[in-house]
Amino acid sequence: DGGITQSPKYLFRKEGQNVTLSCEQNLNHDAMYWYRQDPGQGLRLIYYSQIVNDFQKGDIAEGYSVSREKKESFPLTVTSAQKNPTAFYLCASSMERTSSSYNSPLHFGNGTRLTVT
């Protein structure tokens, strides 16, 4: 079955440590996204990538970094510079081949809940 796999589901880290969240998709989608979800707020975009070896900052990119070395993989690193990293992180993907594909659905992983103490 095609889908998006995020791991781990729960992650605990000490303040000051960098941590990397994994996101893998086998949907052959070009575009991948990282969102952060906090209670009472809509999903906020951290980074997105439309093609391998290219990515763009979203609304809240400070303190985060990403890479897109393979089409299937879009890992997110939460660095020690992120002031408030405890949150629920969601990875998503969509097909972005042609102009008409701007109406393609978003597929989400099951998320990673990060707690930093």
Place this chain on the structure above:
Amino acid sequence: KNEVEQSPQNLTAQEGEFITINCSYSVGISALHWLQQHPGGGIVSLFMLSSGKKKHGRLIATINIQEKHSSLHITASHPRDSAVYICAGRSGNQFYFGTGTSLTVIP
């Protein structure tokens, strides 16, 4: 002010009731998405629509482009419909998300 506003924020219904969740948006969009988030956190895409109406089982989604408004209806609600429902407008590469409507259906 958010680009996408949802109402109500919270909704409790008795099993069998007809439910409506509303979504208004202030940006130009190419499509409106309705998403369902389960208690565990995973999100499933329910509908993607750019005009008119779509139906899937007991779920119906409508959109009025002129009024920049969409509704999600659930007929004959069931406890398994309990979840957070999120609407999102797509504009190019960007998605604008509402804050979600938390639905609880009581047996």
